[in-house]
Amino acid sequence: MGQGQQEQVATSLAGAVSEEISASLAPVDAELERRYPGDPGTRQPVHTVYVPGDAFASDTIRSWGEKALAALDEHAPDAASFAAVLGLSDDLAEPVYARVRAKLEHEPIEDLRVDFEDGYGPRPDAEEDETAARAARLIAEAYKNGTAAPYMGIRMKCMEAAVRDRGIRTLDVFxxxxxxxGGLPEGLVLTLPKVTYAEQVTAFVRLLEAFEKAHGLDSGRLGFEIQIxxxxxxxxxxxxxxVARMIQAAEGRATGLHYGTFDYSACLGVSAAYQASDHPAADHAKAIMQVAAAGTGVRVSDxxxxxxxxxxxAKVHDAWRLHYGLTRRALARAYYQGWDMHPGHIPTRYAAVFAFxxxxxEQAAGRLARYAGRVGGDVMDEPATAKALSGYLLRGLDCGALDIAEVARLTGLTRADLEGYAAPRRGDLTVSTK
Structure with a gap:
């Protein structure tokens, strides 16, 4: 048969068969769309900084940046010394150090949570009321004058009986x-800690619904993170x-699952000296969280x-190496967000993220460019891999590790192109172009 000859196509099944199968699977199709909408495609901060309610002030973000820069000036005043501490390669030393300093000057904190739970503790009701009201005023002012972090909010007390009423009132006041x-800022984030039952998540959803109704807000305007x-x-x-039940109990409002290193480790009886994010118990918990959250649009934080x-x-350098190593380890495991507890952690957070x-x-950009151009290479990439490659580049752009000009130069793609590959339609991931 010549190559130019047209193939004869024949089928055996009536069109009604396909229609009947599609009709039988319609409920499953709807369930997939509802339960697994995919990643929202919005920016995910690389970290969350927790500041006790009574310590939060109008200059907190600037102060953290200044303290982090002071730590660099004192303990790693140039690219070579910083690279030597962290083991950065020569080609990464200067660009990482320069970007870390620039980040600390312009956006030292990506996500800030004013803490009314463990970091704040029990206080007289009048004092906590006043602190919650002040937090609302300061956050509103920060968004108005352009000094806010991209994401800001509070962690209230949990839904357990002993502190439930106090937590509800603090959230209401805030x-x-x-x-x-002037209204809820776009970057508002709420964190619900110490969740043990899905029913507590359901109760929190009802609470948020009541607030939305009281103020005439769109249903679903308020989302929240669940702390594990x-x-x-x-x-x-x-x-x-x-945790899978909790995601469903949130009725589409859950935005994140945050791992609580020390409470969780203590709950399992891990002794204090071994409570760390790389403990096997921590790896197990986060693996369960990751699988439960996959495809739901809920993101996991270390x-x-x-x-x-x-x-x-010497002590600072040891702590920096530890933090840098833990952050790199988390990134390799696809935990793209973590917690930072001290201004001195910020330099190594960004160093780890930028180096990653x-x-x-260059490798990711080259692979994506070949995929987009349908050019063969030494790796046979699929649509799912293109999704991962573009997601990697977008995360690098969002945090400041990469510039759009250099990404465009190596990929030939715009940000809109990257977003298209990162969020394909569901069926597109099952069809290879190779």
Whole structure:
């Protein structure tokens, strides 16, 4: 048969068969769209900084940046010394150091949570009321004058009986204060800690619904993060994954799952000296969280280290190496966000993030360019891999590790092109172009 001859196409099934199958699967199609909408495509901060409610002030973000820069000036005053501490390669030393300093000057904190839970503790009601009202005023002012972090909000007390009423009131005072100051900012984030049962998530959803109704807000305007700090939040008494139930109980409002390193470790009986984000118990919990959240649009965040980079230079360098290593480890495991507890953690947070994206940039850009141009290479990439490659580049752009000009130069793609590859239609991921 000649190559130019047209093939004869024949079928055996009537069109009604396909129609009947599609009709039978329509409920499943709808369920897939509802439960697994995919990543929202919005920016995910690389970290969350927790500041106790009574310590939060109008200059907190600027102060953290200045303290972080001072730590660099004192303990790693140039690119070579910083690279030597962290083991950065020669080609990464200067660009990473320069970008870290620029980040600390212009956007030292990407996500800030004013803490009314463990970092704040029990206080007289009048004092917590006043602190919550002040937090609302300061956050509203920060968004108005351009000094806010991209994301800001509060962590209230949990939904357990002993502190439930206090937590609800603090949230009410805070949100009401924001509304009085001009409305809810786009970057608002709420964190619900110590969740052990899906019913607590459901109760929180009802609380947010009541607030939205009271102020005439669109249903679903208020979302929240779920903090995973107990064994019960991972595994239920019947052996099922509680965290998966929590995501569904949030009714589309859950935006993140945050791992609580020390509460969770203590819950499992891990001794204090071994409570860390790389403990096997932590890896197990985060793996369950990651699988439960996959495809739902809920993002997973790693926890923190409590080893502070303070004291003499040798001690600071040791703490920096630890934090840098833990952050790089988390990034390799696709935990793109973590917690930072001290201004001295910020330089190594950004150093780890920037190095992660810059060292793999050229390879990722080249692979995506070949995929987009349908050019063969030494790796046979699929649509799902193109999604991962574009997502990697977009995350690098969002945090400041990469510039759009250099990405465009190596890929030939615009940001809109990258976003298209990063968020394909569901069926597109099952069809290879190779």
């Amino acid at each position: 949100l009401t204060g924001l509304m009085a100051a 700090e107990t064994s019960q939040s991972i595994l239920a008494t019947d052996g099922t994954a509680t 926890g923190s280290t409590n080893v502070l980079p303070i004291g003499p230079r 994206y810059r060292e793999g940039f």
